[in-house]
Amino acid sequence: MDFIRKHRDFAVYCLFGFLASIINIIIFDVSHNNFGVPLWIANTIAWFISNVFSFFVTKIFVFKTEMGSYKKMFNEGIYFIVSRLFSLLFDDVFMIVAVLIFPLNNILIKAIDQLVVGLFNYYSSKWIFNYNNRNIIEKIKQFRISQKNNEKKESEAKEI
Template sequence: MDAIKKHRDFLMYCIFGFLASLLNIAIFNIGHNNLHMQLWVANTLAWFISNTFSFFVTKVYVFRTDMKDYSKLLHEGTYFLVSRILSLIIDDLFMIVAVLILPWNNLIIKAIDQVIVGLFNYFSSKWIFDYNNRHLLQKLKEIREKRKEIEKL
């Protein structure tokens, strides 16, 4: 039981990350295989929709942070989006290389891709939503401000 409590965030992230990955794969499949969108367009659309879903479930159910403070929501949303744009680049490059250059099955590659991107996303989300990391960022800002004040003297 202690192991479950200790790794609760990761286990919850895995559950909701799995759901976001299924959503991503389904949207990619519909866009690329059924609607015949270009690979990167279908992949980017799937990324956008699944990451919008992921932001809210990660915030509320995984890291249990408050939704009432709109300034904080915007701040976290910005960091979330920036970190996820990095994962989109990894995602698109992996898909392009594996599917277009090495002609492998796009749905199998998409599933493998979601595991790799999911791990990257977990650690970046943990950084963004973790209460202790927010204090660290605040302390770094305070140190920077004190240095500027000292330099003015």
């Protein structure tokens, strides 16, 4: 029972991550293989749609954070998308290189890609939705504010 409690977030994330990966693969397949959309554009469209889905299910079901105000959700969404931009970059490069190098079906390559990207996304999501880490962000903001205040005081002192 202790093992289940300890790894609950990861197990639930895997379930919803699997669903997000299925969405990603289906959208990629339909747009690239059926409609002839260029690989990186189809991959990016699939990434965007699956990440919108992933944001909400990760927030609500995995890390169980409140929806809160629009400002709070917007800030979390920004952190979420920025962290996922790194995975998009990897995702696009991996797909292009793997499809060009390996004589495998692009859907099989996409599935392998989703496993690797999914692990990165879990840890970045855990960091974003874990409010203990928010203290780090708040400390950075406070440090910047204090630096600006010190600079302002120094410039005022020079004027006198």
